[in-house]
Amino acid sequence: MAAAFGNTCYSSGSEGEEEEEDEGPEGYRKGGYHAARPGDRFADGRFVAQRKLGWGNFSTVWLAYDTLLSRFVALKIQKSARDYAQAALHEIELLSAAAKGDPTNTKCVLQLLDQFKHAGPNGQHVCLVTELLGDSLLRLIRYNRNKGIGLTRVREICRSVLVGLDYLHRELGVIHTDLKPENVLLVSTINPSKDPARAGFAPILDKPEGNQYNGAAISFSEKMLRMRARRAVVKISRRRESLGGVMVDLERKRSLDGVSMKCKIVDFGNACWADQQSAGEIQTRQYRAPEVIIGSGYSYSADMWSFACLVFELATGDMLFSPRDCQGCSEDEDHLALMMETLGKMPKKIASSGTRSKDYFNRYGDLKRIRRLKFWPLERVLVEKYNFPAPDANGFANFLRPILDFAPESRPTAAECLKHAWLN
Helix, strand or coil: EECCCCEEECCCCCCCCCCCCCCCHCCCCCCCCCCCCCEEEEECCCCCEEEEEEEEECCCEEEECCCCCCCEEEEEEEEECCHHHHHHHEEEEEEEHHCCCCCCCCCCCCCCCEEEEEEEEEEEEEEEEEEECCEECCHHHHCHCCCCCHHHHHHHHHHHHHHHHHHHHHHEEECCCCCCCHHEECCCCCCCCCCCCCCCCCCCCCCCCCCCCCCCCCCHHHHHHHHHHHHHHHHHHHHHHHHHHCCCCCCCCCCCCCCCEEEEEECCCEECCCCCCCCCCCCHHCCCHHHHHHHCCCCCCHHHHHHHHHHHHHHHCCCCCCCCCCCEEHHHHHHHHHHHHHHHCCCCCHCCCCCCCCHCCCCCEECCCCCCCCCCHHHHHHHCCCCHHHHHHHHHHHHHHHHHCCCCCCCCHHHHHHHHHHEE
């Protein structure tokens, strides 16, 4: 459905599929988004906007055509307010370092190709030009109906992500801090027809006459009505096809056969140098490491925890930990309880090591407000809930379990994981 690129999602769904909600018109004001249109030129005419791929709180992302090198690229246009501009410059700093250290483009990290500033009615916007990648791992999971993508494909993806993490951690000294399925993109698309180069898409080089972007802007409400109408037409046509005696259901014909699982890590808007960590909480909730929750500091091993959560999700279609507020306890406490139900009790020394430990644990290292934990270890979860054969469950759990160690310093590095027998 969506692939994240620097705090921005870009849609790669097919017609009739649920689309990302539009960003709405309120963001198009001073300090906000730039109102780009197909055919608009950037960087003295070099990059020509083709179509909007998606949006996020910080920016919009466009498919663009590089007229100098005759190739399609992704163009990220940041909001113009000062805080957004500073965030973009930070991301450029990190991506520039990554590109400089990877001249052969083999380190499985998004390649920054260019950057510039663009003046528009809402202010000056920092713009990033990157290589054009395919669908996100989240889109891949949903494409396979949240049933897991098979361990062979999971291994393939693991190799790419671990190569990227090893490069970030060991060579660059960068902690990503927000690794999740949205922030890893396949190099190719699930549907080749969505790849403009492979599909023979003819680039737009001038503003098309009479398109919806010329003249009066289409209203947000009208756009939503048209989108719903398109969905209704597709649903009706599918129903008619089934009534004709031949079920022409593209959803059932979905297959990942032949799709390359090579992928790259993207979205460095929240990343940091290991020796220049920003204050505050990191990581998206479901992929957050225990040391971050209790406030005991973090390092590269926090990315490894997120990696293990991501890999479990690829294999099963479900999040490993999906906490929520419960009666008499917080989301953080529920999260810690879920961890301990799967991984065993957190050692007292670790439980008491954080600045927020006293909020959650008593002096014995037990949770204050959640007393009855139901232990269901990883191997049994894989067998009993997801019907993995016991040998597959044991091998997979043997790979994941060390990465999910409560002691951050005990987790294997990305380089060590690449040598694990389960991957080889």
